[in-house]
Amino acid sequence: MKLKRLFQVLVLGGTGLLAACGGSDGSGSPPPGNTPPPQSLLPDGGTPPSGYQGPLIW
Amino acid sequence: MVDASGPLIAQVWAVRHGVETGASLRFAALGEGMRAAGAPARLVELASRASADEVRHAAHCADILRARQAEVPPAETRLLFFGPRDLAPEQRLTYEVVAQSCISETESMATLVTLLDAARDDHLRTVLQELARDEVQHARLGWAYLAWAKNRLDLSFLAPFLPAMAIAATGDDLFQRGPPEADDPALLLGGVVPKRDRRRIYLETLDSVVIPGFEEFRIDTGLLRRWADEKRQTLPALES
Numbered sequence: 001m002k003l004k005r006l007f008q009v010l011v012l013g014g015t016g017l018l019a020a021c022g023g024s025d026g027s028g029s030p031p032p033g034n035t036p037p038p039q040s041l042l043p044d045g046g047t048p049p050s051g052y053q054g055p056l057i058w
Numbered sequence: 059m060v061d062a063s064g065p066l067i068a069q070v071w072a073v074r075h076g077v078e079t080g081a082s083l084r085f086a087a088l089g090e091g092m093r094a095a096g097a098p099a100r101l102v103e104l105a106s107r108a109s110a111d112e113v114r115h116a117a118h119c120a121d122i123l124r125a126r127q128a129e130v131p132p133a134e135t136r137l138l139f140f141g142p143r144d145l146a147p148e149q150r151l152t153y154e155v156v157a158q159s160c161i162s163e164t165e166s167m168a169t170l171v172t173l174l175d176a177a178r179d180d181h182l183r184t185v186l187q188e189l190a191r192d193e194v195q196h197a198r199l200g201w202a203y204l205a206w207a208k209n210r211l212d213l214s215f216l217a218p219f220l221p222a223m224a225i226a227a228t229g230d231d232l233f234q235r236g237p238p239e240a241d242d243p244a245l246l247l248g249g250v251v252p253k254r255d256r257r258r259i260y261l262e263t264l265d266s267v268v269i270p271g272f273e274e275f276r277i278d279t280g281l282l283r284r285w286a287d288e289k290r291q292t293l294p295a296l297e298s
Contacts, residue, residue: 021100
């Protein structure tokens with residue numbers, strides 16, 4: 001796999017993956033009832049990035 | 059084995075150990091966030107699987123370090139998020155998925171492709187093949203998530219944050235001058251891309267994969283393009 005193929009494999013592969021897992025937008029079942037959206041979707045305990053200098057990539 | 063570059067090779071694999079263990083924590087949290095947001099079960103499952111994959115990848119990094127008689131660093135225990143905390147919940151989740159999968163995992167795939175082309179050692183090649191197979195899914199997760207999220211929120215909020223994501227992905231080191239041995243082509247045999255090549259691969263992947271990917275979702279990439287151009291202009295000085 002060469003770099004120039006990565007767009008096709010990753011980007012188009014990803015969007016195709018969603019289409020394959022359910023309808024045009026792939027949405028799963030909505031939350032039951034009239035549940036309001038959650039106040040937070042990520043833990044509040046996430047450490048701020050200050051002081052982190054390392055990479056996130058290989 | 060490249061004895062003269064051994065310490066540098068070990069240092070890179072130690073950093074990767076931290077990258078993998080940190081990513082495991084983030085993918086687990088992102089999967090829970092996707093579940094709470096009502097994302098398709100397939101995406102939640104992919105995030106959960108990615109978290110487990112990263113633990114396995116860290117174990118491979120540790121094995122390689124031990125084989126080189128190098129110290130294995132402690133696992134990353136901090137759950138690091140990089141987006142502003144005052145974003146709305148779905149925006150914050152989207153920020154972190156994009157930073158992790160659309161940028162970091164996509165860029166890592168480019169590095170793995172380069173390393174696979176150069177690998178001569180059977181064990182290293184086997185490890186790289188396994189990692190590449192997994193990282194394809196980790197990167198696709200981000201693009202699949204965007205395809206789902208585009209119908210739920212206005213993705214244009216991402217545009218001003220893209221340069222910060224690109225900076226966070228590289229860390230502080232990539233666009234700094236390194237020691238001469240960091241550019242040694244023989245590093246490839248130890249599973250390390252020479253630094254000057256990493257810089258160019260990073261920018262080329264932004265240009266040919268990441269930026270066109272965002273543009274598929276009509277996200278303005280002007281600021282990210284400008285950041286990449288500025289970095290590209292620094293390359294001659296870094297490589298002189």
